[in-house]
Amino acid sequence: MSYRTIELEVMRFQPENDKKPWFQDYRVPCDEDWVVLDALNYVKDHLDGSLSYRWSCHMAVCGSCGMMIDGEPRLACKTFVRDLPEGKIRIEALNNFPIERDLVVVLDDFMEKLKRVKPYIIRDEQRPLEDGEYRQTPAQLNKFKQYTLCINCCCCYAACPEYALRPEFIGPAALALAHRYNQDSRDCGARLREDVVASDEGIWDCSFADACSQVCPEHVDPAGAIQQMKIAATVSWYQDKLGLRRKTTGGEDK
Amino acid sequence: MEIIDTDIAIIGAGGAGLRAAIAVAQSDPELKVALISKVYPMRSHTVAAEGGAAGVIREDDSLDLHFHDTVSGGDWLCDQDAVELFVKQAPLELTQLEHWGCPWSRTEDGRVNTRPFGGMKIKRTWFAADKSGFHILHTLFQTSLQFPTISRYDEYYSTDLIVEDGRCCGLTAIEMRTGLMKMFRAKSVIIATGGAGWMFPFTTNGAIKTADGMAMAYRAGVPLKDMEFVQYHPTGLPGTGILLTEGCRGEGGILVNKNGYRYLQDYDLGPPDPWPRLKAMELGPRDRLSQAFWHEQQKGNTIATRWGEMVHLDLRHLGEKTINERLPMIRELAKSYIGTDPVHELVPVRPVVHYMMGGIHTDIDAATPIPGLYAAGECACVSINGANRLGSNSLTELLVFGGRAGLHAAEYARERYQAPDEAAVLKQAQAARQRITDLFLREDAGETISGLRKEMNDTMEEGVGIYRTEAEMQQTCAKLADLRRRYTRVHLEDKSNVFNTELIYAMEVGSMLEAAHTIAHSALQRKESRGSHQRLDHTERDDQSYLKHTMAHYNGEGDPRIDYLDVTITTSQPAERVYGGDA
Numbered sequence: 016m017s018y019r020t021i022e023l024e025v026m027r028f029q030p031e032n033d034k035k036p037w038f039q040d041y042r043v044p045c046d047e048d049w050v051v052l053d054a055l056n057y058v059k060d061h062l063d064g065s066l067s068y069r070w071s072c073h074m075a076v077c078g079s080c081g082m083m084i085d086g087e088p089r090l091a092c093k094t095f096v097r098d099l100p101e102g103k104i105r106i107e108a109l110n111n112f113p114i115e116r117d118l119v120v121v122l123d124d125f126m127e128k129l130k131r132v133k134p135y136i137i138r139d140e141q142r143p144l145e146d147g148e149y150r151q152t153p154a155q156l157n158k159f160k161q162y163t164l165c166i167n168c169c170c171c172y173a174a175c176p177e178y179a180l181r182p183e184f185i186g187p188a189a190l191a192l193a194h195r196y197n198q199d200s201r202d203c204g205a206r207l208r209e210d211v212v213a214s215d216e217g218i219w220d221c222s223f224a225d226a227c228s229q230v231c232p233e234h235v236d237p238a239g240a241i242q243q244m245k246i247a248a249t250v251s252w253y254q255d256k257l258g259l260r261r262k263t264t265g266g267e268d269k
Numbered sequence: 270m271e272i273i274d275t276d277i278a279i280i281g282a283g284g285a286g287l288r289a290a291i292a293v294a295q296s297d298p299e300l301k302v303a304l305i306s307k308v309y310p311m312r313s314h315t316v317a318a319e320g321g322a323a324g325v326i327r328e329d330d331s332l333d334l335h336f337h338d339t340v341s342g343g344d345w346l347c348d349q350d351a352v353e354l355f356v357k358q359a360p361l362e363l364t365q366l367e368h369w370g371c372p373w374s375r376t377e378d379g380r381v382n383t384r385p386f387g388g389m390k391i392k393r394t395w396f397a398a399d400k401s402g403f404h405i406l407h408t409l410f411q412t413s414l415q416f417p418t419i420s421r422y423d424e425y426y427s428t429d430l431i432v433e434d435g436r437c438c439g440l441t442a443i444e445m446r447t448g449l450m451k452m453f454r455a456k457s458v459i460i461a462t463g464g465a466g467w468m469f470p471f472t473t474n475g476a477i478k479t480a481d482g483m484a485m486a487y488r489a490g491v492p493l494k495d496m497e498f499v500q501y502h503p504t505g506l507p508g509t510g511i512l513l514t515e516g517c518r519g520e521g522g523i524l525v526n527k528n529g530y531r532y533l534q535d536y537d538l539g540p541p542d543p544w545p546r547l548k549a550m551e552l553g554p555r556d557r558l559s560q561a562f563w564h565e566q567q568k569g570n571t572i573a574t575r576w577g578e579m580v581h582l583d584l585r586h587l588g589e590k591t592i593n594e595r596l597p598m599i600r601e602l603a604k605s606y607i608g609t610d611p612v613h614e615l616v617p618v619r620p621v622v623h624y625m626m627g628g629i630h631t632d633i634d635a636a637t638p639i640p641g642l643y644a645a646g647e648c649a650c651v652s653i654n655g656a657n658r659l660g661s662n663s664l665t666e667l668l669v670f671g672g673r674a675g676l677h678a679a680e681y682a683r684e685r686y687q688a689p690d691e692a693a694v695l696k697q698a699q700a701a702r703q704r705i706t707d708l709f710l711r712e713d714a715g716e717t718i719s720g721l722r723k724e725m726n727d728t729m730e731e732g733v734g735i736y737r738t739e740a741e742m743q744q745t746c747a748k749l750a751d752l753r754r755r756y757t758r759v760h761l762e763d764k765s766n767v768f769n770t771e772l773i774y775a776m777e778v779g780s781m782l783e784a785a786h787t788i789a790h791s792a793l794q795r796k797e798s799r800g801s802h803q804r805l806d807h808t809e810r811d812d813q814s815y816l817k818h819t820m821a822h823y824n825g826e827g828d829p830r831i832d833y834l835d836v837t838i839t840t841s842q843p844a845e846r847v848y849g850g851d852a
Contacts, residue, residue, distance in 0.1 A: 030767050048508055048606070060719035064771040065763035069312075071475035074511045074602060076403055077312040093605065115446060116768035122309070126423070134411040136370040148367045150379030156372060163372050163404065167311045192411075199370060 021045045021096060023054060025066065026107040028114050036114060039063070040103075045096050051084055051106065052091040068118040075232060078166035081173065082118050083107040088173035088230050109173040111182075125169055128185050131211050132193040137204025155200040162195035162240055164233045171227035171237055177220055184220045185211070187227035187237035194240035197247070205247070206260075213248035221245075270698055271451045275303035275420070276682045277675075278440060278455035280427045280482055282306035283313030284402070284667035285646030285674070286461035287409035292675025294416035300679055303453055305422040305442055307477065307773070310410045314463055314475045315667065318402025319514035319598065321394035322664035324359035326383060330391040332356045337841060339662060342388040342554050343626075343655020344800035344810065345843040346495065346818070346836055351633045351651045353839065355662075355669050362668035363395050371408040372397050374595075384595070385519040385547050386661045388554035388848070392547070394661040399514050399598045405664055425451070426773055427481065429701040430458065430489040430642065433689040437489070437642035441701040445773070448766025450705060452698040456682035457641045459674045460486055460629060464647040468781045468788075469622040470726035473505050473512035479777035480784035482648040486629045487783055491637045492820040494650040494834070495627035496784065497792035497802045500658055501559035501735055505621025507576035509606055513599050513618060515660040517611075518551040520595050522584045524558070525615070526570040532580075536561040538849040553848045556657040556801040559620035563735045572617065579617035588612075620735065624663065626654045626801065627791070630820065630834075635674035641681055645674035652818065655836075656800020708775065714758040718775050721759060725752055725778070729785055733792050737804050742793040749786045750828065756782055787821035787829050794831045795819060812843045 021043050028036040041062055043054045052070055059066050069079040073092045080091040085105050096104075112120035142149060171187035178184050193212045197205040212218055221241045228238040254260045277293050279286045282304050290304045306313070325335050335356040340347050363381075367373055373381045374396050386394040397404035413419055424445040431439040431452070439454045462482025466474030487493050503524070504513040518524075521544070526532045531550065534541045538553040538561075545552065562580060565571050571578040584592060589612045592600050596611075603609045603616050629644040631637050631651055637644055646667050653666060732745025756779055763771040797811035798804050817833035824830050 029765050031765055059770075059774075064718070064761070064774075065765070067768045067770045069308075071308065071312050071314065071477045072317050073475065073509060074317060074606075076400070076598075077314075077316050077475060079308070079312045095605075116765075119768050126309070130414045133415070135415050136368070136412075142368065144361050144364045144368070148364055148373070148381050151375055152379045153375050153377065155379070156375055160372060163407070164400075166316075166403075167309075196370070199372075201368075201370060 018044045018046060021054060022103045023058065024103045024105045025058070025118070027066070027117050028108075029116060047097055049096045050092050051094045051096060051104065052080055054096060055091060055106070067116045076166060078168035081109050081168040081170045083110060083173065088170035090168060090170070090232050093232060109169055111173050111175070111179050112169070122169065124182065125172060125186070125188070128189040129167070129192065132185065132189050133204060133208050133211070134192045134196060136196065136199065136202050137207055138201065139203065149201045151200050158200070159195050159198035162191050162198065162235060165191060165235045166233055168232065170230045170232060174226040174230040176224050176226060177222060181220060183216045185217050187241065190218060190244065191235055191237035191240040194244050197244070209248065209251065212244060218244045218248060270702065271449065273303060273451055273453050275453060276300040276456050277459065277678050278303045278305060278453045279459045279461060280305050280440065281313070281461035281463060281646070281648070282310035282421070283461060283463055283646065284315035284405055284409060284664065285671035286459070287406070287413050288668050288671030289459050289461060289645060289675035289678070290419045291409065291413055291416065292672045293679045294418050296676055296679055297683070298418055300418065300682060302419045303422060303455065304419055305425045305427055305453065307424060307426045307445070307481070309423050310421070311407065312477070313406060314478055315402045315406040315664070317473070317475060317512065318405070318664055319399045319512060320386060320516040320519065321384060321396030321401045321661045322363055322405065322668070323386065323389065323393045323659070323661040324363040324395060324665055325356065325393050326360055326381060326395070327391060327393065330393055334390050335359070335393060338389050339653065339659055340655070340841045341844070341846050342659040343657055344846060345812070345816065345841070346652065346655030346799060348633070348652050348837040349839040349841055350837050351653050354633060355653045355666065358669040359665045362665065362672065366405060366408055366668065369408050369412045371404055374398060384516060385545060385552055386659070387515050387518065387552050387558070388548060388659040390548055394519065396516065399516055399596045402664060426776065427485065428705070428776065430485050431694055431697045432489050432639055433693050433697065436640045436687065436689065438689045438694060441698050443705070445768050448769060450702040452695070454694070456686040457643065457678040459678050460642070460644040460648055461646045461671060461674070462648045464625040465781060465784045466622045467777070468725060468785045469729050471505065471510045472622040473502055473510055474623070480780045481777065482644070483628055484780035484783040486637060486642070486644065487787070487823045489639065490823065491639055491642065492630045492822050493627060493784070493787045494630040494818050494820055495652060495791070496625070496787040496821055497733070497795055497819060498626035498656050498800060499622060499733065499788065500555055500624040500626060500801050501620035502623035503555055503558035503562065503620050504582055504618040505623070506602065506606055507574060507579055507617050507619065510621040511602055511606055512623070513582065513602070513616070514596070517582060517584055517596060517599060520591060521545045521587055522551065522582055524551050525581050525583055526565050527572045528570065532565050532570065533558065533561055536564070540850055549849045554657055554659060557848065559735050560803055562620050574617050576617070577619070579619050581615035582611070582618045583615050584611040585613065624658055626650065626652070626656065626658050634677045635670050636677060640685070643674040643678045645670040656802060708772070709761060709764055711758070711760040713760050716755050716759045718759060718771065718778055721752055721756060722778050725749070725782060725785055729788070733788055735803065737792055737802070739793070739806050742789060746789045746793060746828070749782065749789055753782050753786065790829050790831055791819040791821050816843060
């Protein structure tokens with residue numbers, strides 16, 4: 016195990032004491048395999064027990080540890096110290112969110128938006144469980160599989176310039192999740208999601224900066240999902256105008 | 270103190286907690302559910318499970334076969350009535366998940382696919398690539414959002430159950446955003462807080478697996494059952510302990526020692542070919558595979574790496590296409606965390622602590638002995654897993670018993686709830702708050718949270734690892750007693766109220782010390798080897814004396830009181846566990 020000492024510059028904010036965030040420096044002896052999260056854990060265990068941050072799985076699947084590392088929204092458990100340039104590593108709370116404490120941001124807005132897009136299977140008729148599964152071919156699964164991979168880390172919201180300007184924007188992850196359900200052959204709820212998705216706060220607020228897809232650690236490509244929904248919403252708008260749309264949500268047995 | 274009234278309070282919002290919440294909401298829209306979790310639901314450790322969930326679905330499979338695999342896999346310590354119910358409910362629960370949108374991997378004709386898994390005679394593990402737990406959790410969480418009767422209390426750390434007049438009627442919890450203690454007044458309570466791998470130094474578990482619910486129930490008077498049975502998953506990555514799913518072996522992966530030899534054939538799991546072959550070699554049960562590693566290490570056959578002794582997992586013969594389709598995440602994990610590409614290279618792995626077979630004693634309805642208190646998932650012990658759990662039974666267990674806990678807790682709330690003495694209840698809540706205040710006020714007495722945690726980790730690894738001896742277990746028991754005493758002197762550097770994670774860490778160490786204490790004593794008292802509890806001084810299984818569950822009872826400052834409960838046997842009499850050639 017080879018060690019080198021790294022310097023961290025970490026954002027601190029304790030609402031009971033501080034009027035605004037400030038930075039604290041720590042020197043951490045690092046192993047060559049370490050990720051930034053390992054360095055933070057060293058700080059917590061050996062240098063400063065008062066540093067607060069979220070983490071759990073240490074394998075990039077729980078989405079807890081999103082934070083700004085050298086100015087980019089990243090997962091602390093998947094950012095290897097060896098890949099970062101020499102010099103101080105700057106660690107801050109995710110951009111575009113109110114800071115609750117140190118590196119912990121307030122996620123209420125995101126959680127509300129996630130719920131608002133109705134992210135669950137909607138259909139008129141339910142198949143009895145005894146009749147088994149809905150058939151879904153691998154090709155049908157591939158249509159939406161990518162969009163199921165979001166770990167809700169909110170790095171996309173931290174990167175999105177639109178969300179930075181307009182907090183009403185429903186945002187990349189929530190919209191990508193809507194698309195996941197719209198594309199799922201078992202779902203018939205696209206029409207019901209339209210009010211939320213195809214609104215001014217929804218897809219039409221996206222100007223395709225693509226920052227979200229650039230930072231997404233799971234390669235969900237929310238920007239791609241949003242652009243696909245723009246096309247679908249436009250087609251659906253024309254269908255309405257021409258009186259070509261069915262009234263029901265569908266739900267024929269699939 | 271703020272009082273939050275609800276009908277059913279659920280502590281823990283992972284697979285079991287969410288499934289319970291949905292069960293209540295669907296069965297009775299008049300009942301209010303408070304879903305309380307110290308983390309946002311998507312962070313629950315269900316998310317990290319990879320391989321899949323077992324349920325009979327193939328024509329050539331049967332409930333009987335799933336039953337028999339599970340009971341023998343558990344070395345006959347499973348309660349067979351519970352297993353019968355479990356295997357019967359399994360396919361329905363997994364189908365329900367599919368209806369809720371779970372993206373199960375499919376066969377060409379659109380049916381749900383299954384993969385081979387350890388200790389199972391027939392393929393019955395439903396899987397969603399190698400992120401099954403992730404998909405199950407997100408499906409359940411997203412499905413739960415449509416029920417207005419489920420109110421969530423995210424980032425509330427539950428501290429104590431309130432049991433008044435012999436009945437559970439609520440709990441206290443710290444709202445982490447403000448540091449305020451709140452009381453939840455409930456008609457029934459379900460604990461679904463998961464396991465406790467963080468007691469050990471190397472584990473697949475995330476940081477949140479800290480025995481909180483187990484400790485709460487234990488202190489409230491519920492026995493912890495079969496705690497000595499700790500599962501080591503055979504294939505964890507070096508250093509981090511990150512899980513490489515059993516699915517790797519299900520897809521045909523093999524384990525070799527430093528001589529490139531498939532060593533499992535030396536441990537009654539062979540012959541090595543044909544391969545893959547169910548219930549043989551690398552698809553044997555987890556306890557046997559982990560034990561084989563220990564023996565190989567004793568013989569000097571393991572590979573010395575900078576992270577310690579390892580064996581190699583060889584997936585090269587699977588080919589890039591299969592690995593990308595069936596095991597994409599584990600390829601990414603191996604490449605990122607140890608710079609090894611399983612498509613081209615051997616992956617160093619070793620057994621890592623993964624799962625607690627033991628936990629809060631419940632019956633087949635997920636009910637604890639305290640009226641109004643239920644438990645489900647890894648924190649509970651029904652027992653369907655006995656002395657060793659088969660891979661992919663646990664995710665299904667969350668659904669079956671999470672669902673049952675929800676239904677029975679709802680029934681209790683509707684039909685059997687009796688209001689307790691308000692004043693007495695409030696007094697208990699205030700006492701719980703006072704304990705936190707005392708912790709805040711305590712001066713520095715030389716004990717640190719991280720120091721105590723490390724000492725606990727080290728002693729657990731030494732005394733209750735894969736192979737155990739009387740002397741080492743005695744040492745661990747003594748050490749844990751000492752750590753419990755020293756824990757009462759631990760202090761906080763961080764005296765703030767808003768999102769004080771040092772406070773949470775301190776509470777978690779307290780929970781883990783309680784659970785660890787029961788593990789060490791339960792292990793010491795069980796003078797036989799069975800499943801994942803293996804002793805060098807009592808090497809044989811002893812059904813005469815030990816076809817029983819260990820029950821560890823809270824005894825205040827003293828050592829846990831241990832007694833025993835008979836295992837329920839229905840159709841399967843204890844026999845020899847047979848894997849490999851004849852299985």
